[in-house]
Amino acid sequence: MGATFRDRLGSLIMLAFIVVLWVQRDYTTPFGGIFPDRIMIIMAAFIVMTLILSFTPYRVMKEGDEKQEPETEGKRWLEMTVVIAIMLLWVLLLRYAGFALTGVVGFGSIAWYISGERKNWRMIVKAVALGLVITYLIVFIFGYLLQVPLPQGEIFD
């Protein structure tokens, strides 16, 4: 991804964010909008400036000046997307299945999925076993020792 493309895409996403907030404006007092409205206008001005500069030879900073994340291979993107999907499912099931169950399954699934070429039965057993140990260790530390509430799961209530 080129630096100019990053500037343009980033600017458009930020602009879309402002539009989403702007259409939601529904203030009931004269004070609610004093601050956010001005911030939205200033932010839009900076975004437009970034966009304009991206079309000129005077880009905000030269290529390589800003901190750049390493490029990711296609296979790694897929792995990352699957990990996000597992976490999303984990979060959505948390309310219903509780922390203990989703923790074991979530931990085991991610550990097994990112284990590279070694996706065999032994690996599944190892991942789930470690998930079991870690999850119940966390339940013990947080739930019993520190008294931090963890979701029990509606289906177990």
Next chain:
Amino acid sequence: MFEHILLGLHNLFTFQNLLLVIAGTVAGMIVGALPGLTATMAVALLVPFTYTMSAIGGLVTLGAIYMGCIYGGAFSAILINTPGTPSSIGTTFDGYPMARQGRGEEAIIAATVGSCIGGLFGVVCLIFLSPPLADIALKFGPAEYFWVGVFGITIISSLSAGAFLKGITGAAFGILISTIGIAPIGGDVRFTFGMPAMQGGVELIVILIGLFCIPELLNLVTQGESQSERVEYKRARGVLGKTTRHVLSMPGNLIRSSIIGTVVGILPGAGGNIANLVSYNEAKRASKTPEKFGTGIIDGVVATETANNAVVGGGMIPLVTLGIPGAPPDAIIYGVLMLQGLRPGPELFSERADITYTFMLAVGLSAIVMVPVGIYGGRLLSRFVATLSTRYLVPGIAILTMVGSYAIRNNFLDVILMLVFGVIGFGIRRLGFTAPPIVLGLILGPLMETGLVQAYLSGKAYASPWFALFVNPISWVLIAMSLFSFLWPYFGAFRGRLKVNGGSQTSTQ
């Protein structure tokens, strides 16, 4: 002040708090030594352990975790040439060559002594500079608080990895996120997307966990297992005393690096990652043998490790006095202060002085605790870290982020928001935006809004209510500082161009 220090010492030297300092330092060192995990992430991941602790217990633990984490980064920098945290990047330049030459223990001891001295220097500055600064903050009205926020935003934007416009856009993004929920003045319900659960706004810690932990987790997935070559080191008789004397025989390097670390720490958003590199460069410039830097010279290790640990105390100075986090991990500590009902500012040094001084002294104590733990437990720690595989580290981080975001308010929406902000954080990093300006925007947003609206209301007597923002001389000082930090990157770029032009003209002559 001295009675508060004595009270702090009295509170700190209880069995429970001493245990928390040792446990926090060791936990911080372990996470800090894991390559790819930042100090901010370590503090964010370990925050849920403090939720049910008392204010003193929670803060003591977090301060120790932070200090331990910055030091822990040196182990992987020296032994596997991969900085455990970005604060130890400079340590790899000389630390790893030293380890390759069979001087690994010497490098570890130098890093330990330097970290301890830097850490203590930062804490001494924190203890003695914060109360007078907090007294100045007493003179601040709403307009001044607004300008303090503006100054924080402009300075972090000018420091944001060379992309000023993106830095300031990121900060504005953070400010807008902070306006979600009920307005501080007037009580308007804003930007909730029709969800009643959003009326309370977004919980700061939840967003911080998302922004700092999830992108690192995804980076670990994209990078896969690292194939670093680990250098073993053996303990030898006499090295400890000899190296300690050697480190102490370079007071110039120690003092310079400590000052650099503390000053960089005070600058909003700039942390150990900047301090260690600046300090390394300055040590090299001041050295009589600069050509030896990078070949395995002890001065390089001392400079970087002293500076990055001095950042810890330095970064807390604007945090406890004005509520502006000096370094990114301070943002998490700010969130915990708010959770415990402690508002940064002058009252931290008056009504809540017992908690504040215990916390500051605990950070200093953790710098001392690092020495025996690092020297005698360092080998064990580096072996443990080397055996941890990414495939277990990633789900381990995931499970802690879930606990951390849920347990604050027992709210499932917080866990979803954490994940959403995590993915947003990962995406915008790829687009060249960095997390620190967003976080500072999130923290300074409410301060700026309250200041602006209150100043506006108090300015009704003037021809224009906005004049209230400019009537106090302190406001003008803050405006001048904001303008300076706003224009600094452009001035730097202009000077650079002049230099290049001058150089090319000379070469053509």
